[in-house]
Amino acid sequence: MIKSDRVYLRLMERKDVPYKVKWVNDPDVRRTLFFQEISELGTEQWLNKVALDSTRKDFIICDLETDNPIGFASVVKIDLMNSKAETYLCIGDKEYWGKGYGTEVKRMLLRYVFIELGLNKVYSYNWVENKRMIEINKKLGFTLEGQLRKDIFANGEYKDRVIFSMLKEEYLKLIND
Numbered sequence: 001m002i003k004s005d006r007v008y009l010r011l012m013e014r015k016d017v018p019y020k021v022k023w024v025n026d027p028d029v030r031r032t033l034f035f036q037e038i039s040e041l042g043t044e045q046w047l048n049k050v051a052l053d054s055t056r057k058d059f060i061i062c063d064l065e066t067d068n069p070i071g072f073a074s075v076v077k078i079d080l081m082n083s084k085a086e087t088y089l090c091i092g093d094k095e096y097w098g099k100g101y102g103t104e105v106k107r108m109l110l111r112y113v114f115i116e117l118g119l120n121k122v123y124s125y126n127w128v129e130n131k132r133m134i135e136i137n138k139k140l141g142f143t144l145e146g147q148l149r150k151d152i153f154a155n156g157e158y159k160d161r162v163i164f165s166m167l168k169e170e171y172l173k174l175i176n177d
């Protein structure tokens, strides 16, 4: 379990599937995700598969005080050869938006990847219009690597994505300064 001031991350279990389905199928939440609409059956099958996959860790985000799930976060494409991984996160409970939870969780993912997994690079993609996520990345010291033009077809249009990254040496400098 990974703990912070207000939340903790634990590995996603079958009991969490209905939460993930509810959040992803909420149009306000899905608008800034790269997800299609999902079903409970498909999500259970997905979870059975990814639970055995050593190249990823799929977490549920819980409120430390109430134990209630508020979102999910994943470290994927764990690449030991090149010592890097991709992260994404979703604060699914909209009551928790705009209160610093996204920032807190992203910080936890950084600690997990750099300190616990000992990898050298973290990167993440988001839609160019996802101003909140861009703000979080900038605030935490990520570097914008570039903009991928008309990269994904979603909601009837080709959309641009941006890719942000951080290196372990940058992370260590930030936490030690």
Ligand SMILES: CC(C)(COP(=O)(O)OP(=O)(O)OC[C@H]1O[C@@H](n2cnc3c(N)ncnc32)[C@H](O)[C@@H]1OP(=O)(O)O)[C@@H](O)C(=O)NCCC(=O)NCCS
Residues within 6 Å of the ligand: 029, 030, 032, 033, 087, 088, 089, 090, 091, 092, 096, 097, 098, 099, 100, 101, 102, 103, 104, 124, 125, 126, 130, 131, 132, 133, 135, 136, 139
């Ligand atoms: C994107 C998401 C993670 C943000 O989480 P959050 O908990 O609301 O974000 P935080 O409160 O930690 O920080 C948001 C920052 O964006 C800023 N912000 C909000 N709206 C903004 C806007 N329109 N333009 C610029 N900055 C904005 C906030 O001021 C805040 O910065 P601050 O703390 O310096 O004031 C959350 O809304 C979410 O999960 N959305 C659905 C899924 C998603 O988009 N996931 C990311 C894809 S990888």
